[in-house]
Amino acid sequence: EGFDVVILQEDLPETDVASFHEYAMRFHDHAKAAGTETLLLMAWSYERLGWITTEGIAEAHWSIARRLGTRVAPVALAWQT
Numbered sequence: 001e002g003f004d005v006v007i008l009q010e011d012l013p014e015t016d017v018a019s020f021h022e023y024a025m026r027f028h029d030h031a032k033a034a035g036t037e038t039l040l041l042m043a044w045s046y047e048r049l050g051w052i053t054t055e056g057i058a059e060a061h062w063s064i065a066r067r068l069g070t071r072v073a074p075v076a077l078a079w080q081t
Contacts, residue, residue, distance in 0.1 A: 002034055002035055002036060003034075003036050004036065004037060005036065005037045005038075005039050006027070006031045006036050006037070006038055006039070007039045007040075007041050007073070008024060008027055008028075008038060008039070008040050008041065009040075009041040009043055010023070010024070010040075010043065011043055012043060012045075012052060012057050012060060017052075017056075017060045020060060020064070021060070021063075021064045021067075024038075024040065024064050024068065025064070025067075025068065028068045028070060037070070037071075038068065038070045039070065039071050039072070039073055040061050040064070040065055040070060040071070040072045040073070041072075041073045041075055042057060042058060042061045042072055042073060042074045042075050042076045042077070043057065043075065043076055044057065044075070044076035044079045045057055045076070054076050054077070054079070054080055057076055058074065058076060058077065061074070
């Protein structure tokens, strides 16, 4: 049988926002066609790849989530404390 939710996690510091958004849309479209909800798991930034901050990662996730009408699990924000 199908799944209720598919969780997508992008290691954003290893890629870029444009490809994250592109592939989030692609996977979301497939999940939606199968009757499955998409949930974006927001990973965190790390020193080795300092081109994007946690705030930048959060904005990338919130913006594509709004566009897709899906939810975000903001795990990265828990690592800020």
